[in-house]
Structure formats: structure tokens, C-alpha cells
Amino acid sequence: MKRISLASRVALLFAACTAVVSLLAGVLFNRASETHFIELDQQLLDGKLVALRSTLQGANTPTLFTQRESTLREELSRQPDLILRVSAANGQHWFDGASGIHLPSGAGLHSLQNAGTDYRVYNAPLVPGKTDSPQLSLMLDITHHQHFLQRMQRLIWLTVGLSALATALLGAWAARSGLRPLRRMSEVAASVSVHSLTQRLPQEQMPAELAELAQAFNAMLGRLDDAFQRLSAFSADIAHELRTPLSNLLTHTQVTLTRPRALEDYREALHSNLEELQWMAQLVNDMLYLAKADHGLLVPKREPLALADEVDALLEFFAPLAEDARVNMSREGQADTLGDRSMLRRALSNLLDNALRFTPQGGELSVRITEEAHHLKLSVENTGEGIPVALLPRLFDRFYRADPARHEGSSEHAGLGLAITQSIVRAHGGTIRCEPKMGWTRFVIELPKEG
Secondary structure (H helix, E strand, C coil): CCCCCHHHHHHHHHHHHHHHHHHHHHHHHHHHHHHHHHHHHHHHHHHHHHHHHHHCCCCCCHHHHHHHHHHHHHHHHCCCCEEEEEECCCCCEEEECCCCCCCCCCCEEEEEEECCEEEEEEEEECCCCCCCCCEEEEEEECHHHHHHHHHHHHHHHHHHHHHHHHHHHHHHHHHHHHCHHHHHHHHHHHHCCCCCCCCCCCHHHCCHHHHHHHHHHHHHHHHHHHHHHHHHHHHHHHHHHHHHHHHHHHHHHHHHCCCCCCHHHHHHHHHHHHHHHHHHHHHHHHHHHHHHHHCCCCCCCCEEEEHHHHHHHHHHHHHHHHHHCCCEEEEECCCEEEECHHHHHHHHHHHHHHHHHHCCCCCEEEEEEEECCCEEEEEEEEECCCCCHHHHHHCCCCCCCCCCCCCCCCHHHCCCHHHHHHHHHHHCCCEEEECCECCEEEEEEEEECCC
């Protein structure tokens, strides 16, 4: 079953609310009109009762009443809408203008319908306060009042129906106009493709209720566009990185097979091919490592680590390279944390390797460990040309290198080192950033403080 549209729901809700309000107003007006007519009838009957009591004053017996009957009939002839019944205390009728009609008993005002005619009946004693006084029953024809109330009731129902219909139509128009921004959003969403991710909703034209949604929608399109651009660049980078070693393998193998060669030549060719294959295998392993990090599958162990010991071990490992480049390495500070030793060593090794490659001869490389209130800070900084600020946003992208020229080499130099380091730090709940300054480059890792 097809669901009702939002515009139709709003229109029906408007119509229902209007119908309910109109109906309540009509009922209240009808009740107020009935009460008003009852008050008017009461006032009219009170006036007629005063006149009849004046006419029948002292007629407490049948004989005295008979003497006043002619005067009474003359008075009633001037009031054609009034019918009178006079009864003795014992129930005997002295005068009965309502012959054959059963009147309600009890003093006060009553309503009665007889033979299609509506009456207001008013019972009262001839002499107020006297228990054995004759009783007067005044019947006032109120048919015209009832006809008016009936016409008003029909008018109320007609008004309710017409107002509900009009409100439904106006509500549908208003809802359709008000939901135009949503339709615009639907059109933009339907037109989104890999070639149209640059489209955006005009937030300034959106109503206040939808401005936040439009902003979120535009932000989503921005993220999709950025992710697609990164994916496209990533695919191109992978193709470029793999094209060179594959071309080397093909060329080297074809040259080797062009003519018979000595066994040592074949061995040398296999060794050369093995180096290229090892580089490709390492590249694939690094990509799988990053893929696991993207899907949250990179779960580090939690073991107690002394950061100073880990850094010292890595500095000792890189000492021969630093000695050849005449780079002075040092470490300051110490702190303990919980983490995965192999993963953190890999992250720090990437940073130290980068720092050594870009530190000029005779330069300095230092590692500082500081413990702050809520986190641990580990910084790797080296002298040399700083990284331009414009390159910082893409510094941790995969296959990104500040040098636009492409070079073959080991997987550590393929532009994946910083991306892997960032994934490892994030897996430990930390952050990493680059803080370049004149003559220095500093990478800062912040890890949450355990306990």
C-alpha cells in the first residue's frame, strides 16, 4: 500500500484541525443560542405570568374563576402564541386550552413537543407561596426558535465541511510550497554522480528549519567529493608505483632471454628480479596494513612500555646511518604507557627514517618525551628545510611526497610511511601532526595517558 505523502499528511492534519475547531465553535455557539432563547422565553413567560395573575387575582374557587373566565379569554385572544391550563389543587381542570396534551409536572420551565409543535411549558401557582393555590401552566409556542436552531445547526455542519475542504486545499498548497526545498534536495541527491559531486544546495535560500539539514547535506557531498578525489589519486598512484617495477621485471627478463647466457648471468638476473618482487610484496603488505586500519581491524596489544627504552633501541638501530650522515641524534625525557611494542616501533621508525633522510650533514635529530596532565607527547624533530605550510594538509596521504618527481625505491620511500604511522597512532587513540618552523621540522605524537 502506497504511503501518504508528507504534503498530503500536512493538508489532512490542517483539515482535521480546522474541522475540529469549527465543530467546537459551532457547538458552543449552538449551546449559547439555546441558552439565550431559553432566557428570552423565561423572561417572556414571567411577564405573561404577571399579567395572568393580575387577571385571575382572588379567583381561588371554581365560582370566582367562572366570573373571571371571560376576562381571561379576552386576554388570551391577544396572545395567540400562548396556551393556558388552570388546575385546582386537587388536579381538576378549571380551564384547559391544552386539551389532550400531557404536560410535564413540577414547577419551573420545561420543554415539550406535541404534534410537530415545540412548546416551552412554565408551571407556577396562581398565588405564590400558597400550597393549595390553583396551578397555572403556560405553554409558549417556540417552533420558530427551533427552526432557527435547526437551520443554524445545518449551517454549522456546512461551515465545518467547507472550512475543512478549503483548509485541506490551502494546506496542500502551503505544504507543497513549504516542501519545495526538500524537493530541491531530492533533485540534487538524484543527480549526484561521480561527475557531479561539486553540486551544492543554496543554504541562504533554505528556511531556518532546513538550513542545518542543507549544511549537513553539503558537508556530506564535500566529504564524498574529497574521498572520491583521493580514491582516484590513490588508484593512479598504485598504478604508477607498480608500473615501474613491473616494467623493470619484464624488460630485464626479456633481455636475459634474448640469447643463451652463463649460469652466473641467470643468477644475477634472478637476484635483480627478486629485489623488485620483494619491493612489490612489501608495497602490497603495506597497503593491506592500511586497509585493515581503515576497517578498524588494526587492534593494538596493551602492554606496559617505557617509551625512553623503545626510542633508545631505535636510535641505536639508526646510529650507523646517522654516523655516515654525520647527524647528531639525542633523546630527552621519559614516560610509561600501554601499547603495542611492534606497532609503535614501526611508527617511530618511519619518523626517524624520514628525519634522517631529510637532515643535512652535520645536522641534529632529537626525540623529546614529555608527560602532561591528560596525555603523553613524543616529538621527533630535525634540522633542515622545513615543510611548506601548503603541503601540510596532504602530508599523511598515501603515496604523497613533497617532491613531485617519482623515484623507485623501497616501500618506506613510496609515500606510505607517514600514512602507516598515522594509522598506528590513531589505533592507539592518539593524534599526530606536523609543526614546521624555520630551520626545523617537528612531528608530534600525542597518546592518551593510561589511568
